[in-house]
Amino acid sequence: MEALIGPFEVTFVQRALWGGVLVSLTCALAGTWVVLRGMAFFGEAVSHGMLPGVALASLLGGSVFVGGVLAAGAMAAGVTVLSRSPRLSRDTSIGLLFVGMLSVGVIVVSHSRSFAVDLTAFLFGDVLAVTSRDLVHLLLALAAVAIIALVGHRSFLALAFDPRKAHTLGLSPRWAHAALLTLVTLAVVASFHVVGTLLVFGMLIAPPATAVLWARTVPGIMLGSAVLGCAATYVGLLVSWHVGTAAGATITTTAVGFFLVSALAAHVRGSLTRRATAPTAPPVPAGPEKEAARTERIPAP
Template sequence: MIDLFADAFASQITQRALLGGLLAATITALIGTWVVVRGLAFFGDAMAHGVLPGIALAVIWGFDLTLGAMASAVVMVLGINVVHRTTRVSDDTAIGLLFVGMLALGVVLISREVTFAGDLTAFLFGDVLGVRTTELWIGVGALAVTVVGMVVGHRSFLALAVNRDKAEVLGLRPDIAHVAMLLLLALSVVSTFRVVGTLLVFGLMVAPPATAVLVVRRMPVAMLVAVGFGWSSVVFGLTLSYHASTAASATVAGFAVAQFFVVLTVVEMRDLLQRKRLTAAV
């Protein structure tokens, strides 16, 4: 068993992939726990797709992809808030409209200006084995900002998740807290898409936190458990990818989702046994 992991991470390429994956899993798990608890999974999915136009423009105009993705993410956040405040359209409708529009725009731009199949595949599905030192430093910076944001905004985020009106009464400014959470969500997508891709980053953002809330209830503990599940997805996913010669990013994301269903099955079986014991005792 030790040799399986030792062989998988013997080269510098897989070691950088491991470090980049662990950073991505940590960032997405921290903000992803709030995404799951607040039911923002659709927004997270839309954000993961919505950065594509900024990436495409960055390629066309020759500037950094991360800056392009961040600009696109900010447009998504502001656009959803503008639609919500100025129309009677519901949040999920606004998200859906911007989601499809931004994704379509990104695909159109890429298909006209760059090699469509290769570049679009790389943007959507990532290349964890191609992680460079620059991306690692971006991940470190994003993780630092995320941790500070989680600590500073924890009370406001928690009150907002429980009851928006009570958060307002307590003077916790739920509107500002909501925007701050969306910006942290955008940061997590922007800082990790070059590792696992804009599509598969959503798997790491939702699957480990969803698995964590199956087994724990307190938010700080759930975040730590989600990070643990994210790390296991990266380690086991990369190891499986190495030995089975499968796509690394997809294997990591797939392992994270499979992990959720395994834990769900165990939890359901445990609850079923507890109910049977209670019925027998009665």
């Protein structure tokens, strides 16, 4: 038991655990809609599109969090505007802004020779360096995401499964889509400091994708995603402590590992279910009886 509990008696590991739990809950609420709505590319683009804002904030001595919020907000607004063009698909708009924002961020970083450490933290995070102030920020972000998810649940549901029906229900799909982009953006910005931009995408996608394989309702997917995310945080920190691996990457790898195991189990379950429910053909008699049985099955002219 000491091996399972001992590491979490250390203060900074306790803060890392709480930070990971808050990130898991936030990503569960937003990631469920990302998976159901097919917005994985947008989530990845936002996580990388924050680089210009974070880089400028670091170089100017400002708040990295505020810089990330502004850059991610500009990314989401740009996607909303460009997606209205009938000649551009949503993926094309996201791809263009993704490349543009990332390129600007690299240009800003290239002008600083002392930005290597901060850039590494931006990409891969530092969950073991979470402070009490970071936990407060994560808690506030979780509250905001929960409010948006609760208020927009009906609209998000109609948008994810039948956008045309949203018009008949008077739910305004355009505003629902904008609110959904805001939800995902807030979750990504709030989580990147803990697990990094390259890894927040895994926490945003892997637990909800795992829960989708088993749950049948949206609340069930959110609950399952939250549980899986928290479990991945605990197991990842535990493995990182004993093996000496990067904590953030280990947490995300654990979450992806849960998905792979669950996908395999779901495939096996599906195969067994199909075999059990497959109709069994009646035995065909041999010899003269076989020919008689075949003749009986031929319809009369």
